[in-house]
Structure formats: C-alpha cells, structure tokens
Amino acid sequence: LVGNRITRHYGIVNGTCNYILTRMKMEGAEFSDVLADAQRLGYAEAEPSLDVDGHDAAHKTGILASLAHGFWVNPKDIYVEGIRHITKIDIQFATQLGYTIKLLGIVKCAGENGAKGCKAQVSVYPTLVPNSHVLANVNQVFNAVYVRGDVVGDTLYYGRGAGQDATASAVLSDLADAALDRKCGAKNRVPPFVPHERKGAVVDIQDVISRYYLRLSVVDKPGTLAKIAAILGASKIGISSVIQPEGHEGESVPLILMIHDAPNSAMTRALKRISALGVVKAPPVMIRVETFD
C-alpha cells in the first residue's frame, strides 16, 4: 500500500466480542448467557471488561491509526463503546433491516489540516454493517481489517486474531522479516510511517457524522410518533425508515427508527429531549450504522 494514502479503515480486532456477537445472532441468545458460556469455554476471561467494554479494541485501533497516519493517538482521545448493551432484540431488528452488528474500530481521515497534520475520527463502537458487506461475514473469533486506500480502493485482511498457533505464525513471520532486514542492513524496511513522526489530532466524537439505528420503548397511543418525529425534525435529523411492530394500544412497544447522516452532537441533544417524553418508557438505544460509502 506504499503508493496510497489510507483514507479510512475499519477493524474487527477483538475476537472475544466477535465470538459473542456471532453466537448471539446465530442462536438468538442474550449477551450475558453467551458471555457466561464463552467464559466456561475459555474464549472470554473471568474478568471480561478489557474485551467486552471495547478497551482492547481501542488499543489496537489506536496502533492502526498511528501506522496509517503517523501521529501518536492518545488512548483517552478514542471514543469507546463496548457490547454489553447489545441485546437479542436489537440483533433481531438489525437482521430484519438487513444488517449485522459488529464491534468496529473505525479510523477515518477527516482531512489534512496543514502543518497540524491529519484530523481523524478514531473510535470503537458496535456498528450495523450491511449483510452484503464482507465484514458482515467475519464471524466467530476471526479478525479482519478493511482498509481503503486512495489509489488501490478497498482491501481486506482476515485471519485469526489470537490462539497459540496463529500467534506463533505471526511471530515467526516477524522474526524472518527482522532477520532479512539485519542480513541486508536495512533499518526500517516496510513501515508506511514511523509512528509519532507526524502531527495530527483525533476528532471529538460529537463532531462525527454518521447514520443511526434507534430503538425506543414507547407507549402505543396516538401522537407518540408525531412527538418523536417533531423533536428529530427540529434538530434537522432525517428519518430514513421506521419499524413499529403491532402492539396493543396503551402498552409499551419497541419503535425502531433508522436515521440519516447526522452529527453525534445533534443526536445527543435530540435523545435527551426524547428521553424526557412521558410516552418513552426506557432509555433510548442508539447504535451507529455504517454504509462504507
């Protein structure tokens, strides 16, 4: 990729989370049940926070961002969401809409900023991925990084992210490279950038624009959708589709809204107002949607 500027990349970089999300989808199971089973089988640690809360994915995503853009990414600047809040029902609605939920590490160059270097989104969060996208079929403990170069277009690199054999293979490969480098006197043969050599900055998540899946628990009565749509409309947030399964009037039902591109800040403000509505019975669930355009 030496002839390319990397404009964005998306990584499934935590095998434990991918294993849990894969089983939740295949078995229609809840997070806590699959986590317990994964712990029993040794796929998840007894203390799973580093994995399921997204911190391990954030570390790897920061390293990838540094390799792609050459500036040091302070871990505290990476916006991180894990997968604890992903429920069976959200996976089912995502499936119905043609999406698979994956924990993605996302790095998008938001433009060069002169002497200040590259401004980039660097974040980790569960994402609705279209089923027709190759990342939607990266399942079980497999990892993959989807890289977009300005010349080569889209590329993907896929394999096991852990396990003693896969790790041994990678270490052998690095040793062979290092031996060849020593043999021929090269000091740094391959690196696209020496990390930390350039300047750059991480964009605040509130300034990031994306699409959203929104699940509300609402009372099924006349005027509910109108109130919610009015708040979104006032915030200039567009609705691309709505699912409201048939319920019984007066009862609490899920309301699914697919939201067009909007800044995270606008969504944060609108969700605060929506949460305060009397007809909204539980905290809204918001999951970002990626179309890879």
Added chain:
Amino acid sequence: LVGNRITRHYGIVNGTCNYILTRMKMEGAEFSDVLADAQRLGYAEAEPSLDVDGHDAAHKTGILASLAHGFWVNPKDIYVEGIRHITKIDIQFATQLGYTIKLLGIVKCAGENGAKGCKAQVSVYPTLVPNSHVLANVNQVFNAVYVRGDVVGDTLYYGRGAGQDATASAVLSDLADAALDRKCGAKNRVPPFVPHERKGAVVDIQDVISRYYLRLSVVDKPGTLAKIAAILGASKIGISSVIQPEGHEGESVPLILMIHDAPNSAMTRALKRISALGVVKAPPVMIRVETFD
C-alpha cells in the same frame, strides 16, 4: 506466512465472472442478459471466452499453485469449467439451500509424495459456497484469495482485481519492493518458494472427492425418485437432502439433490446412467459444493 505450509487455497480471481454471478443473484437475471449488459458497460470483453469460460482464472490459479507449492503447473493439467451453464434457477435453488455460487480457483495439497513432491488438486469451477462463509460476500468485481496455512489457520486477502488505479497501486508497491531489494543487495527477499524448484503433480479431477449440487429435470410420476436413488446408492453415493417443488403429475419438474462427499469418477458414471433414464428429460446440472472443512 513464511512459517506455514499452505494446505489449500481458494481464489475468486476473475472480476468479470464475479461481477456477472453477483448481478445474476441480486437481480434474478440470466447469464446471457447480464453478460450483454456487462459488455455494454465495459466490464466484459466483446469476446468474453477468456473470462467466462474460466481460462483467465485457470492461469492465475496455476500461478498461485506454483507459488504455494513450488512446482510448475502445466495449464493443460488444470480442470476448468466456466460459468456459461449457470442459470437463474440454479442460483435460486442455491440461495434456498443457503449457498452462493462463485467461480473458485481451488488448490488443495493432497499429500506429500516423497521425492515426487506434492500432489495437488488444481482446478477452476463454479462452486456452491455457504452464505456464512466470507467468500460468499466477495461481490461485484472484487477478488479474494482464501489461504489455509497449517500453522496460521485461515486467512483472506481481498481487493480489486483490475482497474487502472488498483493496478497502478500494485505496480508502485512492486517497484518500491524491488528498489528496496536493490538498495540492500537482496536478490530474492520474499518468495515462499522459487517456482519450479520442486517437483509435484496435479491430481486428475476424476480422483477428486467433493460434494455436489445436482439438478435434474424429471417427469413427476411415481417411482422417479426411487430409480434415481437406486443408481446413486449402487454407486455408493449418499444423498444429504432433496428438494422437489410441487408440480403436476406427468409434467417435467426440477429435482434438486445435495450429494455427500464422493469421487468425481463415481458421479460421472452415475450421471451417465441417470441421463439414460426415460424419466430424465434434460442433461443433469452438476455444481460442486465446498464446505471449507
């Protein structure tokens, strides 16, 4: 992959065929209509035989086999089927069964043969790929090679197989590698094997064992399935599932059989006998099935 023996690899290595198969599936269209449109759009040549009859894929698959196993593969030893005989109805039945049809270049090491080197299957044919497999989502003009190493496990490399920008990116990358090689005096830094340095042989397709999708056009009358099942049973060929859509007695209907692992030679013999049955109204359609086990 320097620490690995490559036990098998599967490639989607012809963008034109993949583009045509993707559109046939998405649009429910026939081969000839999509080919005509692809020619109009410049995705297929006016003389499309090199692509759609599998010859281009066979050339690339032979090169990959040489790189993986170090012996020269004579193109005439590669078994090749193209995609002209793939119909809308087969794509629809494959979808119903949970598969996507892809033209795969398949190289499987069938064991080391002492001083004679590696015996390998090297072939190109349309293949039913399970929808949950990552190759099933390699769509449009994208290419991918799925490589199994004995240590690293399964890996995938995905990107555009053609186009001036992707090609420019690859050439730049090769030039940069060559320049670094010259600079540090290395003569052959990366090749896993110098092709042609080892001995080896391509296995005859008739000796290859695989699973099969079989579509017969049969007369819907009592005893039809029994006659076909008897021939398969006598050849020790196992049926794993059957689809026979409801028809009108006495009329011609499709009969879909999914066949367990069997040698190609046994299938060839059985299909000759099945074709000769009075209740079988058209030449059988046989497409191989890959489970990636």
